[in-house]
Amino acid sequence: MKKPQLPDKRGYFGEFGGKFVPETLICALEELECAYREAKKDKRFKKKLKGYLSEYAGRPTPLYFARNLSQFLGMNIYLKREDLLHTGAHKINNTLGQILLAKFMGKRRIIAETGAGQHGVAVATVATLFGLKCDIYMGAEDIDRQKMNVFRMQVLGARVIPVESGTKTLKDACSEAIRDWVTNVRGTYYLLGSTVGPHPYPLIVRDFQSVIGREAKRQILKMEGKLPDYLVACVGGGSNSLGLFYPFFKQTEVKFIGVEAGGYGLGDYNAASLSCGGIGVLHGAKSYLLQDNGGQIKNTHSIAAGLDYPGVGPEHAFYKSSGRAQYVVVKDKQALEGFKLLSKLEGIIPALEPAHAIYYLKKLAKKAKGLLVVVCLSGRGDKDLNIIQKYK
Amino acid sequence: MRIEEKFKQLKKEGKKAFIAYIPFGFPKIGYTKDIILALQASGVDMIELGVPFSDPLADGPIIQKAASLALKQGADIEKLFITLEGIKKSLKIPLVIMTYYNPLFKFGIEKFFTKMQAVEVSGIIVVDLPHDESRNYIEKTRKFDLETVFFITPTTSKSRQEKIVKISQGFIYYISVTGITGPKSFTFTPLTSYVKDLKKITELPICVGFGVHTPLQVEKIRSFSDGVIVGSGIVEFIGKHFRQKNFLNKLKTYVNFLNGREYA
Numbered sequence: 105m106k107k108p109q110l111p112d113k114r115g116y117f118g119e120f121g122g123k124f125v126p127e128t129l130i131c132a133l134e135e136l137e138c139a140y141r142e143a144k145k146d147k148r149f150k151k152k153l154k155g156y157l158s159e160y161a162g163r164p165t166p167l168y169f170a171r172n173l174s175q176f177l178g179m180n181i182y183l184k185r186e187d188l189l190h191t192g193a194h195k196i197n198n199t200l201g202q203i204l205l206a207k208f209m210g211k212r213r214i215i216a217e218t219g220a221g222q223h224g225v226a227v228a229t230v231a232t233l234f235g236l237k238c239d240i241y242m243g244a245e246d247i248d249r250q251k252m253n254v255f256r257m258q259v260l261g262a263r264v265i266p267v268e269s270g271t272k273t274l275k276d277a278c279s280e281a282i283r284d285w286v287t288n289v290r291g292t293y294y295l296l297g298s299t300v301g302p303h304p305y306p307l308i309v310r311d312f313q314s315v316i317g318r319e320a321k322r323q324i325l326k327m328e329g330k331l332p333d334y335l336v337a338c339v340g341g342g343s344n345s346l347g348l349f350y351p352f353f354k355q356t357e358v359k360f361i362g363v364e365a366g367g368y369g370l371g372d373y374n375a376a377s378l379s380c381g382g383i384g385v386l387h388g389a390k391s392y393l394l395q396d397n398g399g400q401i402k403n404t405h406s407i408a409a410g411l412d413y414p415g416v417g418p419e420h421a422f423y424k425s426s427g428r429a430q431y432v433v434v435k436d437k438q439a440l441e442g443f444k445l446l447s448k449l450e451g452i453i454p455a456l457e458p459a460h461a462i463y464y465l466k467k468l469a470k471k472a473k474g475l476l477v478v479v480c481l482s483g484r485g486d487k488d489l490n491i492i493q494k495y496k
Numbered sequence: 497m498r499i500e501e502k503f504k505q506l507k508k509e510g511k512k513a514f515i516a517y518i519p520f521g522f523p524k525i526g527y528t529k530d531i532i533l534a535l536q537a538s539g540v541d542m543i544e545l546g547v548p549f550s551d552p553l554a555d556g557p558i559i560q561k562a563a564s565l566a567l568k569q570g571a572d573i574e575k576l577f578i579t580l581e582g583i584k585k586s587l588k589i590p591l592v593i594m595t596y597y598n599p600l601f602k603f604g605i606e607k608f609f610t611k612m613q614a615v616e617v618s619g620i621i622v623v624d625l626p627h628d629e630s631r632n633y634i635e636k637t638r639k640f641d642l643e644t645v646f647f648i649t650p651t652t653s654k655s656r657q658e659k660i661v662k663i664s665q666g667f668i669y670y671i672s673v674t675g676i677t678g679p680k681s682f683t684f685t686p687l688t689s690y691v692k693d694l695k696k697i698t699e700l701p702i703c704v705g706f707g708v709h710t711p712l713q714v715e716k717i718r719s720f721s722d723g724v725i726v727g728s729g730i731v732e733f734i735g736k737h738f739r740q741k742n743f744l745n746k747l748k749t750y751v752n753f754l755n756g757r758e759y760a
Contacts (some may be wrong), residue, residue: 114628124597124624126554127647128674130656269560275551282553287675289651385598385624386551398572399602400550 110353110419115303118425120418123302125388129282132289137304139209144311149204156200160233161190163197163315167323167478172449173462177469182332183452183481184320184348193455193483194316194344195226195297201312202295203230211293213237217281219246219274220409221253222455222483223297228262238262241281243273246409253487271403274413278387298341299417302388306417313347320478321351328476334468336361337480338460339431340375340411342420344482349429350419360429361468362420363460365406369435373405377416378424378431386414391421407436407491408456410483432467434460440495442466443485455483456491499590499619499643499666502542503701503722513667513723514539514714514755515703516730517594519546520579521571522562523738529583530744531734536589538748539755544621544725547576547595554623556678558728562735573603573611580615592619592645592666605633609640619666621645627660634663650674650690658697667701667722670694672708678728679707688720711756726754 111117123133143149157163165185174181186194206214214231217240218224224240231238240257244266247254257264270276278301285294299306299313317335324332335352337345339362352358367374374380377392384393386401394402394414406412423429434442439456442463447453454462458481468475485492506513516535520528532543548563548571555563580591593612600608600622612620620642625633627646637644643666648657651674661668670691672682691702704717705725717724733750737743 122629123626124629125626126624126649127626127660128554128649128651128671130626130628131651131653269557270551270564279551279553283556283676286554287673287679289674382602384602387553388624393598395598395602397602399599400567401598 110422111303111307115307117419117422120391120421121303121306121389123388124385124390125302126286128286128289129302132285133302133304135209140205140304140308143205143208149208153201153204156204157197157315161196161200162188164319165189167320167327169327170450173446173465176449177465178473179465179469179475179477181465182324182478184316184478186316186344186480186482187452187454187484191222191226191229192486193222193226194313194347194480195223196229197315197347198297198309198312198343199223199226199230199295202308203234203236205308206236206293206295207234209293211236211291213239213288213292214295215239215241215281215284215292216295216297217241217274217277218297219243219277219412220487221246221250221257222410222487224262224264225253225256225260227295227297228257228260232261239284240264241267241277241284243267243271243277245272246274246277250409250487274409275401282387298343299346299419300341300387300389300415306389306419309343310346310350310419313343314350316344316347316480317349317351320348324478330476331355331358332476332478334359334361334475334477336363336461336464336468336477338363338365338411338457338482339378339416339420340365340413340457341415342417344480346417346419348478348480349423353428360423361464362429362431363464364431364433365408365411365460366433366435366438367405367407370433373403374433375404375406375412375414376433377414378420379433383421389418391418392416392424407439408460410455410457411460432464434463438463440492443492452481453485454481455485456488458482459485497588497590499542499592502590503667506541512718512721513541513701513703515542515544515705515723515725516540516751517544517546517725517727518730518734519548519559519562519566520576521548521566521569522731523565523734525569525571525575525579527738528579531747532583533586534744534747535751536587538751539757540589540751541723542590542592544592544594544727547573547593547599549596549599552596554676556676556728558678558732562731573599573608577611577615580617584615590619591617592621593617594621594623596623597625605636609636609642612642613640619643619645621669627656627663630663645669647671648694657694661698661700664700667703668694668698669725670702670704670721672704672706675706677706682707684716691721711754714754715756729754
């Protein structure tokens, strides 16, 4: 299969993407791009990554036919079990790839941003595995909400730096990580956690996450002898969804559905950048954002901390504008319903992020009977149990 | 007044520029006009007026806080231009608008430039619009006869420097450190030689900023460049003193002190 040429040389997916960063960072992005291109060609790099993905992280993950849920909804549903990976979510696919890249580039220090702490834990994990110093920026408010993940990162030897600026959540942690990178650019590797940010990050993260879709394609062909009608995944920044979607890009008969976080509702605080936002520039890329009329970034809300971000990856913006994917919205309460549904019917407790995608299946089931659907179950729900308790 | 003209005038007088940065709408929208005129009265050669943005990636805590306070006061672009219209007649020195890309993009680039022309402001810096993304922007600024200032930093390669110099107008903003605004310190080596090397490829004035907060630094920077930019220091001073009596006089005294002049 010929891969689509996305992004172009300047880091654009159609009109989205680019490198909107202060001058100081340009050289670092160029260095990263060169290193990534070299690493991609390097057979030892590939082999190493493959080894860690299988032996350390637990790949390939199963594609599980969810019989009870399928029966209940009248469709054929397969779950791509990223929740079974080490650290409990798909994030480790990307952090393993990027930590090897950081080693390849000879960097000694790793920085990262984290919202719920899932990416932070995945970064702290690989940093300690490879003996690199690790600083994680996390919004002060998120630190309060996600104490267990903060503790996990600390156990793993990372320093968690509270971010007190702005809304004290993921977007501010991201800004603060970029500020650190601007200041310590020469020896520091910024390990971004989603398909956002300036070029080449959206490309790198998508590539490292594409293992999800490549495996799923192989598995579904083996199990069903055909490609699915739909791929469904939740979209915050967009890494698990692009990981699943991208390898199917050329098979236009496979429809993509990205499920955004509707928070309290479309007229209220939410995190549905593609469905409710407009085009703008945040954290180095042109994409869809939740912003006010003056171009200031709006406050967001989602019950799923991993979706609680006012922007979205530029590749998703391109999929939306070109019609390749459809984006829908699922609210907090509905996500909770999705959470319960999967827990009760399949004995799988999903994270609140993919619980959005699970809920959407209910709506999809109304479209037609017997659809073949693959859903990315991007993470497990242990981290969310205290939030669920509050909603009881 | 155009930036270019100002530097010609300074050159004739054998002087180097002192440029002051303030965020629009800080500490309150009503203060901006008075602060600008006070800075002008104290002999500042040029003013950089920052457009507040909710997520200022290149700014340290002092300017972050100022911007967020300004936003709380409702400091938007409409009000910015109303303020500038109000001081158009009294402003004798060049003013440069410094903004992040998103507020400009959202407002509408051409609409923004039209307003700039109307209030007779010709200089603009966009913090997160590097050379690589600037083609469209440059085309439009030329149409409106605006002067486009760009950054060069210690990490900018030679080949990039040459490209940036070509699209720069007014002056080159040389950043003293690899870092964000308001660093506690910076070193003169190798800064001095970086600036000297840059002079070999451009005739444009080169002004140095980030981390400047003492008269000694101001004097020293002027010895090897064409001007100095002070931001966080002034913003911090404003934040600490604006509630006091004679605030504007105190600001003038402070700027004169930085500028190496006797107390007014």
